[in-house]
Amino acid sequence: xxxxxxxxxxxxxxxxxxxxxxxxxxxxxxxxxxxxxxxxxxxxxxxxxxxxxxxxxxxxxxxxxxxxxxxxxxxxxxxxxxxxxxxxxxxxxxxxxxxxxxxxxxxxxxxxxxxxxxxxxxxxxxxxxxxxxxxxxxxxxxxxxxxxxxxxxxxxxxxxxxxxxxxxxxxxxxxxxxxxxxxxxxxxxxxxxxxxxxxxxxxxxxxxxxxxxxxxxxxxxxxxxxxxxxxxxxxxxxxxxxxxxxxxxxxxxxxxxxxxxxxxxxxxxxxxxxxxxxxxxxxxxxxxxxxxxxxxxxxxxxxxxxxxxxxxxxxxxxxxxxxxxxxxxxxxxxxxxxxxxxxxxxxxxxxxxxxxxxxxxxxxxxxxxxxxxxxxxxxxxxxxxxxxxxxx
Numbered sequence: 001x002x003x004x005x006x007x008x009x010x011x012x013x014x015x016x017x018x019x020x021x022x023x024x025x026x027x028x029x030x031x032x033x034x035x036x037x038x039x040x041x042x043x044x045x046x047x048x049x050x051x052x053x054x055x056x057x058x059x060x061x062x063x064x065x066x067x068x069x070x071x072x073x074x075x076x077x078x079x080x081x082x083x084x085x086x087x088x089x090x091x092x093x094x095x096x097x098x099x100x101x102x103x104x105x106x107x108x109x110x111x112x113x114x115x116x117x118x119x120x121x122x123x124x125x126x127x128x129x130x131x132x133x134x135x136x137x138x139x140x141x142x143x144x145x146x147x148x149x150x151x152x153x154x155x156x157x158x159x160x161x162x163x164x165x166x167x168x169x170x171x172x173x174x175x176x177x178x179x180x181x182x183x184x185x186x187x188x189x190x191x192x193x194x195x196x197x198x199x200x201x202x203x204x205x206x207x208x209x210x211x212x213x214x215x216x217x218x219x220x221x222x223x224x225x226x227x228x229x230x231x232x233x234x235x236x237x238x239x240x241x242x243x244x245x246x247x248x249x250x251x252x253x254x255x256x257x258x259x260x261x262x263x264x265x266x267x268x269x270x271x272x273x274x275x276x277x278x279x280x281x282x283x284x285x286x287x288x289x290x291x292x293x294x295x296x297x298x299x300x301x302x303x304x305x306x307x308x309x310x311x312x313x314x315x316x317x318x319x320x321x322x323x324x325x326x327x328x329x330x331x332x333x334x335x336x337x338x339x340x341x342x343x344x345x346x347x348x349x350x351x352x353x354x355x356x357x358x359x360x361x362x363x364x365x366x367x368x369x370x371x372x373x374x375x376x377x378x379x380x381x382x383x384x385x386x387x388x389x390x391x392x
Contacts, residue, residue: 017138065121131158144168195317265296294320348375
């Protein structure tokens with residue numbers, strides 16, 4: 001997958017329209033986690049250094065196509081300005097004569113942040129006229145919002161029909177690390193897939209089994225796989241409608257010679273509760289009165305061993321209920337193994353990223369994806385409209 005990247009464009013004296021993902025958490029009008037804003041800074045600074053002016057677009061929250069002051073970009077503009085270290089002007093709206101006036105007045109090196117693009121229902125509807133209006137604000141379009149690249153919206157896909165379009169450095173990095181996993185990963189390639197449901201991860205499993213040598217299945221979804229293998233799973237999470245799917249996947253992996261690791265021991269509880277007492281179950285079968293909450297030490301050892309041998313590893317989804325302290329060990333150990341590994345390691349999906357951050361290991365991972373839903377769809381082998389628009 002070859003993308004047009006922003007460093008290939010002549011930016012001097014140009015006005016660049018950029019889509020970023022500044023959908024960040026706020027508390028009492030202050031940004032509580034500025035990771036996404038920081039992630040866009042290399043591209044923003046590069047564009048300004050090349051002598052261009054910048055019109056910045058982002059969504060924030062879900063205002064449902066209505067102007068709502070609770071979803072204004074104002075507090076985000078302040079944080080963006082502080083991190084950028086130069087003035088950021090907030091436009092009074094997304095479209096309209098006042099915005100056009102401010103856009104036209106921009107000088108090289110200046111930054112204008114538009115109001116929340118989702119104040120208009122035309123954004124999510126990818127309305128061509130709305131996209132055309134947005135496109136009129138720039139000579140060049142740059143998309144650096146990987147987190148929304150799986151959505152065909154006016155600001156992510158629509159504008160690319162009217163302007164020369166380029167990927168920012170963040171999208172370029174995401175594709176650089178993710179694409180090889182689906183195309184030609186360095187072997188051995190281990191896929192560690194967790195999370196609560198087979199239904200939400202089966203497409204990822206089916207996509208990655210084509211290129212990986214080992215698949216590790218953990219989290220709540222593992223119990224459906226154990227059940228179809230004839231094991232007792234007690235009160236653990238189980239999706240009866242996905243028994244045939246799980247069976248078919250295991251058969252496919254066997255046929256391809258792909259090793260599948262399922263939990264061989266567990267940390268259980270009598271009920272799904274943060275304060276529940278952990279009960280160690282030393283074998284595969286779970287007693288009727290218990291539910292699986294985390295992988296046990298023997299399973300951890302098997303996974304760590306596979307990761308040690310790997311040249312490429314992708315991790316999507318926790319191994320247990322890691323948000324409950326007593327059941328976070330399995331996920332923590334896998335995260336640590338990934339951090340200690342010499343392999344190219346890619347972590348995608350909201351919960352795995354949260355786990356990596358919880359254990360303070362992000363700096364030791366080759367690539368931590370910024371887009372939960374987008375990274376999941378990328379790993380499923382789906383076409384992301386926002387990225388397709390940037391291909392050579």
